[in-house]
Amino acid sequence: MSYLPLVGLPADTHESHGFLFHSIGDKYVRAVAEVALCTPVMIPSMIDALEIDSLLDHFDGIVMTGAVSNVHxxxxxxxxxAAHEPYDHARDATTLKLIERVLARAMPLFCICRGFQELNVVMGGTLETELQDVEGRIDHRAPKHEDVEVRYAPAHAINIRPGGQLEKILGKRETMVNSIHRQGIKRLAKGLAVEATAPDGIIEAVSVRDARSFAIGTQWHPEYKALNNPDSVKLFTAFGNAVRAYAKTRGAPARAIA
Incomplete structure (x- = not known):
């Protein structure tokens, strides 16, 4: 029997046959469970029916996932x-408020792809859309291929800031990452520090300045087959360790998992 802290992951929403569905990709919950060694729990994107602070009382960390949709x-x-579409207004309404409250609590926060962009927006930054149409930018979209292995294969190198949080976790100043996005950071929020950049200057990783716990965002997808990627293992392990430390500090009751 082991004792695992709870990590919340906000859901995307989509309509089908007249009904609204809430969902999370398996790769996110699997990375939290298998690498961070925490219990993943879905947070539905229904801000009208949630009391964020009461909800967060039950969690020890949050992972903001990637998504097909873009921030409105x-x-x-x-x-x-049309260039900014598709949207997920229910997710926006929930996650932008959620990030704000998580930061206020100094709760461990790992923001991926859309979550990375949400973090920048919450803290006052802006986004740039359709990067592939901007002069001097590389095409950051995934290859048009049916094989997911091809779409999520390493696409380009990133330069990691010397002395930054990411270098401390990964132990190096350059690595290869996948690239599956059309948008990126345009104006960086003042409260964020650049941790890594792509060859064309697009920001690939950030950290929250003066954060009291793990508070990092990546534009790439470290959750994809995380157990098989040494960089992903280091990132999710660091996040999981921060989650356990947070749970201990706040005196969270142990949760028995058979």
Whole structure:
């Protein structure tokens, strides 16, 4: 029998046959369970029926997942257009508030892809859409291929900031990452520090300045087959260790998992 802390993951929403569904990709919950060694729990994107602070009282860490949808542009001061679609308004309403409250609690926070962009928006930054159409940018989209192994294969190198949080975790200043996004950070929020960049200058990783716990975001997807990727193992292990430390500090009751 072991005792595992709880990690919340917000859901994406989509409609099918007239019904709204909440869901999370298996790769996220599996990385939390198998690498971070925590218990993953879905947080439904239904802010109208949730009391965020009461909800967070039950968690020891949060993973903001990637998604097909993009953050709605009015949240960072721009007008929406077809280029920004698709959207998930229910997720926006929930996650932007959730990140704000998680940061206020100094709860461990790991933000991936859309979650990485959400973090920047919550802290006052902006986003740039359709990077592949911008002069000087590489194409950050996944290859158009049916094989998921091809879509999530390493796509380009990133340069890791010397002395930063990411270098401390990975123990190196360059690595290869996958690339599965159309948007990126345009104006970095003042409260964030750049941890890594792509060859074209796009920000690939950030950390929250003066954070009292793990508070890192990656534009790439370290959750994909995390157990098989040494960098992913280091990232999710560091997150899991921070989650356990947070649970101990706040005196969270042990949860028995047979």
């Amino acid at each position: 542009p009015p949240h960072y001061g721009e007008q929406p257009s």
